[in-house]
Amino acid sequence: MAWDKKFEELLRDYLPFLDTDEPLEADTDLRVSGLDSLGAVELLGSLESAYDIRFMDEALSLETFATPAVLWETVTRLQTAA
Numbered sequence: 001m002a003w004d005k006k007f008e009e010l011l012r013d014y015l016p017f018l019d020t021d022e023p024l025e026a027d028t029d030l031r032v033s034g035l036d037s038l039g040a041v042e043l044l045g046s047l048e049s050a051y052d053i054r055f056m057d058e059a060l061s062l063e064t065f066a067t068p069a070v071l072w073e074t075v076t077r078l079q080t081a082a
Helices: 005-012 037-051 068-081
Strands: none
Touching (some): 005 037, 037 068
16 A cells, blocks of 8 residues: 555654654555554554645544544545535
């Protein structure tokens, strides 16, 4: 799965357990990589600002923030809907 550089940079800011030289894979477990509930809320705000989107209630689930692939798919879908 390919996402843009901005997405990866934003996401990595909230993954303290992912080493900077470690690749961010599509199936990386974001919780294991350090994304906690506060980080998820902050990341949500950063993504909304960066991509000019709004996460609607149906997109606010633990599953949305499970992996980079699912999160990027959600961002892409919200951009298309806007």
